[in-house]
Amino acid sequence: MDTEQSITGKGISQIVYNKFFTNFITYLIIINAVLIGLETYPSLYEPNKDIFFILDWIILAIFAIELLLKLYVERSKFFKSAWNNFDFVIIVGSIILYNTPFVSVLRIFRVLRILRTITFFPSLRRIVQALFLAIPTIGSVLILMTIIFYVYAIIGTAFFSNINPEYFGNLQLSTITLFQIFTLESWASGIFRPLFKEEPWSWLYFVSFIVVATFIMINLIVGEIVNNAQKITDEVEKETQDIKDDTSEIKELKAEVQELKILLKTFIAQKEEK
Incomplete structure (x- = not known):
């Protein structure tokens, strides 16, 4: 059972930290922010309330699944990240308070999840680090x-x-x-x-x-x-540059090992001929 759980955990971990899954969640965060922005236009929102409602529930369900998967993989480590805590409060709060007047405030806060996209762009990440x-x-x-x-x-x-x-x-x-x-x-x-x-x-x-x-x-x-x-x-x-230097050193070591193998094979061949 422990082995099966370990294999399952590794599989879920590979899904959660997979680049495709991460990019999918990032795009979904952007789409969610765009949809909330479109809702501010009554002429567009009023005739399509049902569509917006369904899309909102689908996106919230996917966010909830992502949250559950991360909780399963990271367990107690999950709450050591400020971003994870923020996501947890926003998503769980949105689900619990969905049919209450407070949900509109939480949905607006969900737009702030778009700030997470900063972590996916190195140039933006450097600018934010420079600001801090x-x-x-x-x-x-x-x-x-x-x-x-x-x-x-x-x-x-x-x-x-x-x-x-x-x-x-x-x-x-x-x-x-x-x-x-x-x-x-x-x-x-x-x-x-x-x-x-x-x-x-x-x-x-x-x-x-x-x-x-x-x-x-x-x-x-x-x-x-x-x-x-x-x-x-x-x-x-x-x-x-340090990584490049280390890589070049590894390549040199591989080349030397290859030369030693050739010399060893030559030496063994000579011994067998004698």
Whole structure:
């Protein structure tokens, strides 16, 4: 019985970790996300409710089967993966709460499973790793940006509150205004030019803020992400080169073993002739 279970387990394991099965689940996740997106169009969804309902049940059933197979193969190890825990909550919750008002929320969360596709594309995986590695630096940059926003908000409130109270009436309004300027959205026509007519020197305030907050700070973040991405690429190339070196060494060893076999055969043949 143990042997049969072991053979069955190996067979299921081969199915679960098979590339075709993995790709099939990935495509199904994408299809599920597309279907949920199409449901947001009433003109398309209302006439085809039954079709969407059937497809939703089929996809959910396949996801449930995948979950059961993984649980059978990985057992207690299954819950050590954050992705597995996320899938478990979403799929089990969707099944239990299918006929309740909460199912719509869980179905929306099922769209987040599309993030799993990141793990199947090396280039995307490297970008995400670079983003995570840049988090400490980004945090420091954000603290610095907060200080810059606070200083400029106080300056703006002090000098421009009487001229343009709509945008610089208090610290809160000034901060929101600075955020709009930071995004470069309608800052010149909506905020700067009317103020420039009253205070000609105000261009120094706006230009200096845009240069420091928008250009320099954003470039620091982008630069850090690019550097981390380059580090990851270099590490991957180094690992690949190590594998190539190991492969070449194995080939050389095989060639030497083959030569030894030939020499041994020659030696044995000579001995037999004597």
